Amino acid sequence: MPFLPSTRLMLFMLGSIGLITLPHAWHIPPVLFGFFTLMLLWRLFGVWRPSYLPNRLTVFLLMLAGIGLLYSQQHSVFGRDAGTGLFVVALGLKLLEIHGKRDVYVIVYLAFIVAVTQFLYEESILMALYILLVCGVLLATLITQNSQAPQTLPALKTSAALILQSLPLALVLFVLFPRLEAPHWSWLDDDTQARSGLSNTLEPGSIAELSLSPELVFRVKFDGELPPPAQRYWRGPVYASTDGVRWRAPPVLGRENNPDQPAFTGTAYDYTLMMEPQKQNWVFALEMPTQFAGGLRRNGLYQLISNKNPGDRAEYRLSSSPAYNTGGISKTERRENLQVPGKPSVRIVELVRQLQDKQARPELFIGNLLQHFRQENFHYTLSPDPMPDQPIETFLFERRAGFCSHYATAFVYLLRVAEIPARVVGGYQGGQINEVGGFLEIRQADAHAWAEAWLEGRGWVRFDPTAAIAPERIERGVNVDLQIASGAVNFSPVQLDAKTLSWLQRGRQLWQSVDYNWQRWIINYDTVNQKAFLQSLGINDFVKLGYWLLISIAGIGGILAWRLLRPNRRRQDPALVLYRQFCAKLSKAGIEVDAGDGPKTLAERAAHRRPDLAESIGRITAIFIRLRYQADSKTSDLQVLKTLVASFRV
């Protein structure tokens, strides 16, 4: 028997498949997505014009074309991108080959796999909701396939009910299903996606405008008090060697084994830090990290390095203390941090001499230098002129306007000329408090560079020349909303008053808080988190876990069975109830009431037996028939019937 899928089924299926593949338009090569779209549209056209559908030979040729496209676009056989491309192309081709119910199932199952591949690219709450909705439509496709007289709305309702009924059990499985650390398979790795963030090198002269990306870098939740804004320095890479234009990290060789534990004084802050996907495996701890959990190590530059895949979100338990003393410095380290390219110019040497006192005390020189920045005509700007040649000199003597990297590099350069070991530290500064979730959000716009000088008896000490010139930058942090709204990033300035802005901010904070919890509890629920959570429930081993799984499945199943399978009470037609009372009265009068009789037959027989009651029997029957079977019955009829039946005496 030829299989003719109904138009409704086809539209359901093609619609949900289009929706499920749509987000891949941003992930897979455009050629592959175009190929898929072509197949989908062809099939859609074929719903109304089946004769235009390709025959077997054409499908075979299309398959060869698809394989060719895959081969030309993908470089590997395995991995996320290759797999996604393969499934999308296969889905497109399969759409043209629907010969039976089985094919419908193959397509729907393939679509579920494509749905899962979306999560390999994006794990946001919105994407999850979107996929959930589309899965609802996919299920509705199957319901349509299995119904005799399918209807759109009931099918969608049933699929929504199915999903809602399944969610509790799915969540229990999600929590209890043992998460095993998957080994890292390198052949599954794809090229790192282009992500913004701090880089290995710093080149202040070449940047004309600092990006004010509101993209989230990490979030921090403190166990207790938050550190004051002036202490919120999140340490990243250290830039120590320079050619005068570009600054880069010192050769890491020999540093790995030298993580002297600094001496800490004062209170420590305990906090949970959650990194968003990054390019580098740097973890930006509050200066200075004292304790850090497994998976992290501290390099010789006091920077925390993670051994996890930087492309994944990760959560870390950390402890930091703002008061520290790093102690002594090795000869190599000293040489490295005094390195300047070539000989400093006359102007520079002159300036250094001006700021130095007779004894060449480092602290005094630094104080004078900061004073110099403050008193002279230096400005803080987010869009300085580019300074490609001799950026430091140009900045110090001519432009005198720049942002943190300009100040930090110039500061370090001058310190080095003054024979004080110094280096530039990159990272983030500040962060915005999310009042809803009570955590700190640090964005790309909070990227910062400051300086570090080695002082006798104090070790490496942080100095932030930007604070001297723009203290509000440090005290209040970057107001990303304001800067975006005022046009620093956006090209069309929007007039926003403070109130609207605060609403915007609050809405965003609420959303961020939801997102934070989503990331924290759903996306980031890994082996470690699961272990901690299960132990808080008292589940220590697999046997107990098995019991919990069984008990919860049985419990939820029991509740569902009770809800679904209890006999559904009939909604009785009130007219029918009254008529039954009437029938009961008749049978009491000795008139046989046969279930097979229609009301008219019964009325005739009853009237024949009891001519005295013929009139009221006739009236009751007529009203009942009108109420039950005719559309034009009046609402008052029911009341009349009630009175008549009540007054009916045999």
Place this chain on the structure above:
Amino acid sequence: MSAAALSLKQRLKLSRFFSGEAPAAGPIVLTQRRVFILPTQRGLAFVLLILLLVLIGFVYNNNLAYLLGFLLASIFFVTILHSFKALAGLTIQPARQQAVFAGQAGPFSFQISNPGSQPRFAIDLVLQSELAISLAAEQAQIVTLYQPTRQRGWQLPGTLTISSTYPLGLFRAWAPLRFDSPLLVYPKPASQQLPFPDSDDGQDKPGQNRRSGDEFDGVRAYQRGDAIRQIHWKAFAKGQGVHSKYYSGASSSELWLDYQHTPGHHLEERLSQLCRWLVDAEQAGLRYGLVLPGLRLPPDNGAAHYRQCLQALALF
């Protein structure tokens, strides 16, 4: 309602799953005792799909892939309940069965009623023929399924299997039902058209071996009960209305169909021939009587007499 509780041995009997319990005379309500559920091939493929999704979640350490996998797994689980719900509560009872001649497809009618407030979107019924229906809430429907008939006499319906793969096709819920509602099967009328017997049963006056139409007497307006052979087709074709040819003596001629005088090599052949004559005589509007060993039905005609005679043949 369902019969008394089953013993353990009966409960575990394999035939319950395929051919159902002992035939029931009355209505059967589909309960957990009657309805069986097993995953279909598609359901097993769905399990593979779930495993694949969980594997993807494992390899990529992706919690949302896990979550979708678990969601599908619990949908799979919840669907078991929905599959049962697709059939549970339906009441099936045999309706009045129409007798047929052997060799014809035997129609077995059943009334299926849905007493609940929940519509049933897909019910498949299989006897020998198949039928798929849907039932709205609080509705009943009479369905007729066919099963070939070979032998005359009472024939019980085979196992009526009522099944559904609603909602997702991952599970098939089915209930094999047997009913004690036999269908009467008349003998198969002989295909040869032998002339009516010229018989005399010795006790009554001689039977007429006369086909109607011997003595044409005239034409009268059609009356109910006139045989189709008597219709005056020529007049009808001329547009003069429906008239019947009237034969003198036709009303008075009585035909005796006697088993003893029926040609045939064995019992079935003779019954078959008698059956043929009965059909022809009724069609011709003759008055006919039937004589079987131990049974004698005096001449008469009309539907009731016709049925009585055929039943006598069927159950002889």
